[in-house]
Amino acid sequence: MDRNSNSQISMIWTNPIAYELSKRLVEERQLDCRVILAELLEVEEVAASEVNRGAKIIISRGGVWNRIQKKVAIPMVAVRFAFSDFASAIEEASRYGEQIAMIVFSEVMLESAKKEYYYWKVKTVVIQVADIKEAREEIASLKKKGISAIVGGVTIRKLAAEKGIPCVLFGCNEDVVLEAIYDAQRLLKLLLAQEVRYRTISMLLDNSSEGMMTLDKGGVITNMNKVALKILGGGLREEDVLGRECVELFPFPAIIAGTMQGKRFYNYLVTYGNHYLAVSSLPIVADNIIKGIIINIQDSDDIQAVENKIRRHSATKGYTAKYTLQNIIGKSGGIVKAKHQAMMYAGVDSTVMICGDSGTGKELFAQSIHNASSRRNQPFVAVNCAAFPESLLESELFGYEKGAFTGASPSGKAGIFEMAHKGTIFLDEIGEMAVTLQSRLLRVIQEREIVRLGGSSVIPVDVRIISATNKNLLEEMKKGNFRKDLYYRLSVLTLQLPLLEERQEDIVPLALQFARTFGDNHGREITGIAPGAQALLKAHRYFGNIRELSNIIERAAIFATDTEISEEDVKMALFGTSFSETVCLENTDAAKCTAAGSGTADGGGRVNREKERIKAALHETDGNCTKAAELLHISRTTLWRKMKKYMIKEEAQ
Numbered sequence: 215m216d217r218n219s220n221s222q223i224s225m226i227w228t229n230p231i232a233y234e235l236s237k238r239l240v241e242e243r244q245l246d247c248r249v250i251l252a253e254l255l256e257v258e259e260v261a262a263s264e265v266n267r268g269a270k271i272i273i274s275r276g277g278v279w280n281r282i283q284k285k286v287a288i289p290m291v292a293v294r295f296a297f298s299d300f301a302s303a304i305e306e307a308s309r310y311g312e313q314i315a316m317i318v319f320s321e322v323m324l325e326s327a328k329k330e331y332y333y334w335k336v337k338t339v340v341i342q343v344a345d346i347k348e349a350r351e352e353i354a355s356l357k358k359k360g361i362s363a364i365v366g367g368v369t370i371r372k373l374a375a376e377k378g379i380p381c382v383l384f385g386c387n388e389d390v391v392l393e394a395i396y397d398a399q400r401l402l403k404l405l406l407a408q409e410v411r412y413r414t415i416s417m418l419l420d421n422s423s424e425g426m427m428t429l430d431k432g433g434v435i436t437n438m439n440k441v442a443l444k445i446l447g448g449g450l451r452e453e454d455v456l457g458r459e460c461v462e463l464f465p466f467p468a469i470i471a472g473t474m475q476g477k478r479f480y481n482y483l484v485t486y487g488n489h490y491l492a493v494s495s496l497p498i499v500a501d502n503i504i505k506g507i508i509i510n511i512q513d514s515d516d517i518q519a520v521e522n523k524i525r526r527h528s529a530t531k532g533y534t535a536k537y538t539l540q541n542i543i544g545k546s547g548g549i550v551k552a553k554h555q556a557m558m559y560a561g562v563d564s565t566v567m568i569c570g571d572s573g574t575g576k577e578l579f580a581q582s583i584h585n586a587s588s589r590r591n592q593p594f595v596a597v598n599c600a601a602f603p604e605s606l607l608e609s610e611l612f613g614y615e616k617g618a619f620t621g622a623s624p625s626g627k628a629g630i631f632e633m634a635h636k637g638t639i640f641l642d643e644i645g646e647m648a649v650t651l652q653s654r655l656l657r658v659i660q661e662r663e664i665v666r667l668g669g670s671s672v673i674p675v676d677v678r679i680i681s682a683t684n685k686n687l688l689e690e691m692k693k694g695n696f697r698k699d700l701y702y703r704l705s706v707l708t709l710q711l712p713l714l715e716e717r718q719e720d721i722v723p724l725a726l727q728f729a730r731t732f733g734d735n736h737g738r739e740i741t742g743i744a745p746g747a748q749a750l751l752k753a754h755r756y757f758g759n760i761r762e763l764s765n766i767i768e769r770a771a772i773f774a775t776d777t778e779i780s781e782e783d784v785k786m787a788l789f790g791t792s793f794s795e796t797v798c799l800e801n802t803d804a805a806k807c808t809a810a811g812s813g814t815a816d817g818g819g820r821v822n823r824e825k826e827r828i829k830a831a832l833h834e835t836d837g838n839c840t841k842a843a844e845l846l847h848i849s850r851t852t853l854w855r856k857m858k859k860y861m862i863k864e865e866a867q
Contacts, residue, residue: 258282433461573756
C-alpha cells in the first residue's frame with residue numbers, strides 16, 4: 215500500500231520524467247505527498263477523484279495545472295519552470311538540427327520561456343496554443359517550414375509523432391519540485407488552522423441561541439445558522455437560502471440599506487408572519503470599505519422566554535411567595551370565609567384588594583393567593599408603599615435608565631413591575647401612595663406597559679396586582695387622597711380580614727404555632743401552653759392583632775423555664791413593663807383595668823381605650839414614637855396613622 219495514500223497533498227503529472235523524479239524525491243525524503251501519473255485527457259477526472267479522497271492541495275505544472283485549476287475548488291500549487299528545464303530540452307533537441315520550436319499551452323510557461331530566451335544556445339521559436347486542435351495545426355505548419363525538432367510536453371510529443379517530427383520533453387529540476395512540495399505543506403498547515411477556526415465559528419453560530427446570517431455587499435446571503443433557519447420558519451434549508459438576495463426572502467430592506475451605509479441597528483422590531491422579530495445588524499468593514507453585513511435575529515417569543523428565565527432566577531434571590539393557604543391557621547367563621555374567598559380569587563386573574571387592620575395577615579393572604587394561582591412558578595414581588603418617599607417609590611415601581619437622576623446606578627435598574635413580569639406584585643399600604651403616583655399606576659393597569667424614569671422605550675408587563683390597605687379608602691376618596699378610578703381598578707375583588715379579637719377560638723392554636731416556631735428557631739423545645747396562660751391570652755385586647763400575639767408569645771417563650779409556657783410567663787410578657795402598669799393606673803379601679811383587656815367593651819369604649827393606651831405609651835417614652843410603637847406592639851407607620859386619627863399628634867411633640 216502506498217505510504218502516502220492518505221496524504222492531503224496530491225501531485226499530478228503527465229510527464230513521465232517529472233513523475234519519476236518527483237516519486238524518487240518523495241520516497242527518499244519521506245515527504246507527505248501522493249505522486250500520480252495520468253494521461254492529459256484524464257487529469258481533470260483524476261483531480262476530482264483526489265479531492266473526493268480527501269486531498270486539500272494539488273500540485274502540478276503547465277497545461278496540466280491549467281486544466282485542473284478550472285475544475286477543482288481547492289488550492290493549487292504550481293511547479294515553476296527553471297532555466298535548466300528549458301535548456302536541457304533545447305540542447306537535446308538541437309542534435310536533430312538548428313530549426314527548433316517550443317510549443318506550450320500555459321501563459322505561465324510562455325512568460326517563463328520568454329525570460330530565459332536570450333540565454334539559450336540555440337535560438338528557438340516559442341509558440342503558445344489554446345488547445346489540441348490549434349497545437350495540431352501549428353505542428354503541421356512547422357513541418358511544412360522544415361522544422362528540425364519540437365520541445366514540449368507529453369501531448370505535444372504525441373502530436374509531433376503523428377507528423378514524424380522529433381519531440382523532446384521538458385526537463386524537471388528537483389529543486390523546484392521540492393520547493394513546490396514544501397510550499398504545499400506550508401499552505402496545508404495554514405488551511406488546517408483555518409478549518410479549525412472555521413469549525414469553531416460554525417459551532418459557535420450553530421449553538422448560539424440567536425439566529426445569525428451574513429450577507430455580501432450585494433445583499434446576497436452567504437451564511438445562515440440553524441437557529442435563523444428555525445426562526446424564519448417555512449421548512450427552510452440552508453441550500454434554499456444561500457446565494458439568494460436577502461430581500462427576496464425576508465422583510466429587512468430598510469435594515470440592509472441602512473447597514474450598507476454604515477449604520478448599526480439594535481433590536482429593530484420587524485413584523486414577520488404573525489409575530490415579531492428583533493433584528494440587529496452591523497457592517498463588515500475592511501480597509502474602510504463595507505464588504506458585507508452581519509445580521510442577528512431573535513424571535514420575540516424566545517426573548518420573552520429568556521426574560522422569564524431571568525425573572526425566575528431573580529425569584530430565587532427573594533422574589534418568591536413562601537406561604538400557602540395551608541399555612542393560615544384558624545377555624546373561626548371569619549378566617550374560614552376569608553380562606554374560601556382567597557381560593558376562589560386564586561382561580562382568576564383579576565385585581566384583589568385586601569382590607570384589614572395592621573397585623574391581620576394581609577401579605578400572608580396575598581402570598582397564598584399567588585401560590586394557589588396559575589402564576590405560582592413566577593415571581594412574587596412585594597413593596598410597602600408607605601416605606602418609601604414618593605420619588606424613591608416611583609423609581610422602585612417603574613425602574614430607571616442610566617443617568618435618570620443624581621445617584622442613579624450607571625447601568626440603570628429594572629423596577630418591580632419588570633421583575634414581577636408574568637407573576638404577582640403586592641402593593642401593601644396602597645392608601646399611602648401619593649396621588650401623582652396613583653395616576654402612573656392606573657396607566658400601568660390600563661395599558662399593561664411601563665416606561666422607566668428617564669427612558670422612552672415602552673416595556674410590556676404582564677402582572678397580577680394584589681393591593682392591601684388598613685385605611686378606609688372610601689373616606690380617603692372623599693378627601694381627595696385616593697383616586698376613584700384607581701380604587702375601582704384595584705378592587706375588582708375584595709377580601710376583608712377579621713381582627714384577632716373576632717377570632718377567639720383561633721388565639722390558642724396561633725399561640726401554639728408561634729411557640730413551636732420560636733422553639734425551633736432557637737433550639738428550645740416548647741410543647742404547650744398552660745390553661746391559665748391560655749385564659750390570659752384570650753382575655754387580652756390585641757390592638758396589634760396577630761403580630762402582637764406573635765411578639766407576646768416570643769417574650770413568654772424567652773421567660774419560660776420549662777417546655778410549657780406558664781401563666782406567669784404570659785403575665786411577664788403582658789405586664790412586665792411599667793407601661794402596662796401606667797395603663798392600669800389610669801383606670802379608676804381594677805374592674806376598669808380588667809375591662810381594658812377583656813374584649814367585652816363596645817366599639818366606642820374600644821376607641822377610647824386605644825387612644826388612652828397610645829397617649830400613655832407616648833407619655834412613658836417622652837414622646838418617642840419609635841419606642842411607643844414597640845410598647846404597643848405595632849409598626850411606627852400604624853402609630854402615626856392612629857395618632858392622626860385621634861388627633862394626638864401635638865402631644866407627641
